Amino acid sequence: MYNPRNANTSDRMTAPIIVDTAEAEVLRALRLRGRISRTEISNITGWSKAKTSQEIRGLVDKGYLVDVGEGASQGGRKPRLLRLNNGLGYVIGIDIGATSLELALADVGGRILQRRYETTDVRLKPEIVLGRCRELIGEMLDAQGSRPGQMLGIGVGVPGPVDFARGVLVAPPLMPDWQDFPIRDFFKEFFPSVYVVVDNDVNIMALGEQRTGDGANVDHFIFVKIGTGIGAGIISNGKIHRGSDGCAGDIGHICVDKDGPICRCGNSGCLEAMAAGPAIVEKAIQAAQNGSSPLLSQMREANGGILRPEDVNAACREADQAALEIIRSSGQMVGDVLATLVNFFNPSHIFIGGGIANFGNHLLVSIRQAVLRRSLPLATTRLSINFSRAGADTGITGAVALASEYLFMVEDGLHYSF
Amino acid sequence: MYNPRNANTSDRMTAPIIVDTAEAEVLRALRLRGRISRTEISNITGWSKAKTSQEIRGLVDKGYLVDVGEGASQGGRKPRLLRLNNGLGYVIGIDIGATSLELALADVGGRILQRRYETTDVRLKPEIVLGRCRELIGEMLDAQGSRPGQMLGIGVGVPGPVDFARGVLVAPPLMPDWQDFPIRDFFKEFFPSVYVVVDNDVNIMALGEQRTGDGANVDHFIFVKIGTGIGAGIISNGKIHRGSDGCAGDIGHICVDKDGPICRCGNSGCLEAMAAGPAIVEKAIQAAQNGSSPLLSQMREANGGILRPEDVNAACREADQAALEIIRSSGQMVGDVLATLVNFFNPSHIFIGGGIANFGNHLLVSIRQAVLRRSLPLATTRLSINFSRAGADTGITGAVALASEYLFMVEDGLHYSF
Numbered sequence: 001m002y003n004p005r006n007a008n009t010s011d012r013m014t015a016p017i018i019v020d021t022a023e024a025e026v027l028r029a030l031r032l033r034g035r036i037s038r039t040e041i042s043n044i045t046g047w048s049k050a051k052t053s054q055e056i057r058g059l060v061d062k063g064y065l066v067d068v069g070e071g072a073s074q075g076g077r078k079p080r081l082l083r084l085n086n087g088l089g090y091v092i093g094i095d096i097g098a099t100s101l102e103l104a105l106a107d108v109g110g111r112i113l114q115r116r117y118e119t120t121d122v123r124l125k126p127e128i129v130l131g132r133c134r135e136l137i138g139e140m141l142d143a144q145g146s147r148p149g150q151m152l153g154i155g156v157g158v159p160g161p162v163d164f165a166r167g168v169l170v171a172p173p174l175m176p177d178w179q180d181f182p183i184r185d186f187f188k189e190f191f192p193s194v195y196v197v198v199d200n201d202v203n204i205m206a207l208g209e210q211r212t213g214d215g216a217n218v219d220h221f222i223f224v225k226i227g228t229g230i231g232a233g234i235i236s237n238g239k240i241h242r243g244s245d246g247c248a249g250d251i252g253h254i255c256v257d258k259d260g261p262i263c264r265c266g267n268s269g270c271l272e273a274m275a276a277g278p279a280i281v282e283k284a285i286q287a288a289q290n291g292s293s294p295l296l297s298q299m300r301e302a303n304g305g306i307l308r309p310e311d312v313n314a315a316c317r318e319a320d321q322a323a324l325e326i327i328r329s330s331g332q333m334v335g336d337v338l339a340t341l342v343n344f345f346n347p348s349h350i351f352i353g354g355g356i357a358n359f360g361n362h363l364l365v366s367i368r369q370a371v372l373r374r375s376l377p378l379a380t381t382r383l384s385i386n387f388s389r390a391g392a393d394t395g396i397t398g399a400v401a402l403a404s405e406y407l408f409m410v411e412d413g414l415h416y417s418f
Numbered sequence: 419m420y421n422p423r424n425a426n427t428s429d430r431m432t433a434p435i436i437v438d439t440a441e442a443e444v445l446r447a448l449r450l451r452g453r454i455s456r457t458e459i460s461n462i463t464g465w466s467k468a469k470t471s472q473e474i475r476g477l478v479d480k481g482y483l484v485d486v487g488e489g490a491s492q493g494g495r496k497p498r499l500l501r502l503n504n505g506l507g508y509v510i511g512i513d514i515g516a517t518s519l520e521l522a523l524a525d526v527g528g529r530i531l532q533r534r535y536e537t538t539d540v541r542l543k544p545e546i547v548l549g550r551c552r553e554l555i556g557e558m559l560d561a562q563g564s565r566p567g568q569m570l571g572i573g574v575g576v577p578g579p580v581d582f583a584r585g586v587l588v589a590p591p592l593m594p595d596w597q598d599f600p601i602r603d604f605f606k607e608f609f610p611s612v613y614v615v616v617d618n619d620v621n622i623m624a625l626g627e628q629r630t631g632d633g634a635n636v637d638h639f640i641f642v643k644i645g646t647g648i649g650a651g652i653i654s655n656g657k658i659h660r661g662s663d664g665c666a667g668d669i670g671h672i673c674v675d676k677d678g679p680i681c682r683c684g685n686s687g688c689l690e691a692m693a694a695g696p697a698i699v700e701k702a703i704q705a706a707q708n709g710s711s712p713l714l715s716q717m718r719e720a721n722g723g724i725l726r727p728e729d730v731n732a733a734c735r736e737a738d739q740a741a742l743e744i745i746r747s748s749g750q751m752v753g754d755v756l757a758t759l760v761n762f763f764n765p766s767h768i769f770i771g772g773g774i775a776n777f778g779n780h781l782l783v784s785i786r787q788a789v790l791r792r793s794l795p796l797a798t799t800r801l802s803i804n805f806s807r808a809g810a811d812t813g814i815t816g817a818v819a820l821a822s823e824y825l826f827m828v829e830d831g832l833h834y835s836f
Contacts, residue, residue: 047438244637
């Protein structure tokens with residue numbers, strides 16, 4: 001349990017818990033690894049045994065860490081393991097998609113204790129969508145039998161460009177009513193003691209991949225979401241790279257064809273306009289109409305004149321040549337852009353997620369071929385390009401991770417860092 | 419002076435000096451800011467006054483820091499300032515270009531005390547070029563009246579792709595004989611107690627821009643070198659991003675035109691093959707031959723049939739339309755690639771350096787126009803694109819910075835980090 005003897009307890013709980021750099025190092029290692037021994041902490045920090053013991057005692061006294069008993073022996077005495085004190089409270093993750101809403105209540109270590117899922121429409125006013133989130137949070141806290149003050153932080157992922165420092169959406173094409181809406185204040189009005197962190201949907205997927213997926217312990221990776229739009233979350237040196245204005249990873253509007261169709265951003269030939277879900281559907285409708293795919297034409301009639309990306313996927317499984325060509329073309333365009341980013345960023349892994357990601361190997365092979373064709377050998381020899389195995393859960397685990405990521409912070413006078 | 423009472427002094431001096439994470443935090447702040455007060459250290463680390471004093475006392479006792487007297491008052495008592503102890507020893511920076519060699523001897527704070535410059539040819543065997551470096555280091559140490567063991571580290575910048583972890587060049591197009599040559603061992607054979615850090619020329623320019631140029635205190639920037647080749651150095655969250663294989667920033671081989679000329683890398687239409695120095699000269703020769711630029715034709719005859727990039731620059735200054743078009747076209751291609759990288763990476767600054775960078779405003783304006791046309795507004799509103807004002811010194815100050823960057827390190831069991 002949180003130790004109330006510490007000075008400024010209530011103040012500190014209204015913001016992230018402020019720690020010093022040494023404490024932050026220990027807490028960061030714990031958060032990433034779950035459980036950790038004193039020897040491991042000593043290895044990570046370079047501290048002597050005595051200093052390690054002293055720092056850990058301080059963190060246990062403050063109620064941040066607990067001793068969880070003995071781990072497996074490495075040959076000698078069994079090491080005593082430490083983990084974050086789950087009694088500190090709860091964090092909430094919220095993953096807002098274009099058409100769905102997912103919430104989770106988790107302990108500070110990131111273990112999800114409750115989940116809620118509903119359909120929604122982000123074109124609605126933020127008060128409506130976030131108001132529903134607030135109700136669902138209340139439900140989960142009640143079901144948990146939680147005391148006020150036990151909810152520490154909220155991590156929110158939204159499908160649009162976020163000014164991370166201010167925690168607001170900036171010119172979001174899918175949800176214009178949300179422009180500059182004060183998401184933090186909206187929650188803090190009801191839950192005054194929490195901190196609220198807002199980030200875009202792809203950054204939280206990258207965090208989720210790092211916390212619970214194959215991105216664990218990977219220093220440099222790119223998570224690419226392909227769905228209605230296309231975006232990337234970037235991990236550099238083990239940390240999210242958000243860039244100077246918080247909009248790093250916005251790869252959907254990279255130009256792939258100067259003579260291509262006009263994008264909703266106003267430029268022509270953007271990757272998103274040419275390779276994402278709507279472009280795939282558009283090409284499938286053409287193939288259905290011009291006779292190059294009797295199968296797609298048949299599907300469209302059966303669907304009442306409508307085709308969805310899933311239909312193109314189903315046609316691929318039937319080896320429909322037009323459908324395969326559409327998917328390969330999307331894969332190649334995504335791969336051409338990734339080839340540029342691989343030369344520039346030199347990641348060891350690229351994870352592909354989002355609604356179009358489960359379109360199977362034709363998409364993946366086309367992406368890989370394009371990257372290998374256009375990137376330098378040194379950058380691709382050890383490069384792995386795969387679908388994210390964490391799948392649909394990446395978003396919600398990432399939203400929870402976002403909330404716990406900022407639980408402990410170092411204040412350096414100018415800004416927080418962790 | 420270095421305090422010999424510390425345990426393992428001689429061992430530690432054979433490698434970077436191993437410190438713990440708290441000490442590293444203080445040393446990092448000192449290295450970036452030069453001089454710093456106890457209050458500033460306390461603000462950065464979040465430590466109490468008592469803990470700050472204790473850590474600083476430890477670092478002073480070990481001989482890493484010295485007290486340099488009083489700074490300017492901020493209203494109250496004048497603060498006592500600390501800096502790195504220059505008595506610790508010297509570091510050497512080596513900046514190897516395609517045709518030149520520059521060395522500097524500096525104190526651990528990065529102040530350059532001696533410099534040497536010579537022409538060379540990196541197509542020569544590494545034993546010859548590095549052997550000459552070894553002689554010049556010896557000369558500088560003698561001139562400094564240095565004792566053995568006072569030279570702590572060497573930072574080396576080379577014009578080719580570097581596997582940073584191994585400290586060797588990998589498939590370097592300019593200098594094939596250097597492939598996998600053990601640069602570290604070559605120096606350590608003569609100077610057994612030093613550590614040697616090898617990086618590519620553009621990364622050290624980015625470091626130099628960060629240490630002594632306008633890149634100081636900038637969290638996210640890209641340094642672009644345009645010369646015989648084109649490459650980038652990347653700073654993410656205040657640190658060099660080298661990528662998974664150490665080859666991040668290799669933007670010269672990004673495709674700008676699938677139907678473009680074949681590059682020395684084997685692909686077609688690489689940025690470097692279309693926009694760097696040799697491509698500029700190639701186009702200038704065409705303009706001289708096909709009559710579109712009588713001025714370039716005249717220059718070529720006066721030069722004995724040869725044209726250099728500088729001639730194209732001179733023709734631009736005379737408002738020669740063909741020359742201007744050549745430079746604008748290069749700027750546009752560089753800008754198109756940077757637009758992609760701006761969307762992906764969202765830097766706040768782009769610095770342009772290298773031999774072609776002093777080609778004035780026509781180049782800069784074309785680059786800016788292309789970036790603004792193709793990047794998203796959120797990413798460009800506050801983006802600054804300028805020539806590096808640090809100019810030709812960026813390389814050698816960066817090589818010195820590279821050497822001092824790795825002087826103090828935290829060993830986390832697996833690898834060093836700072």
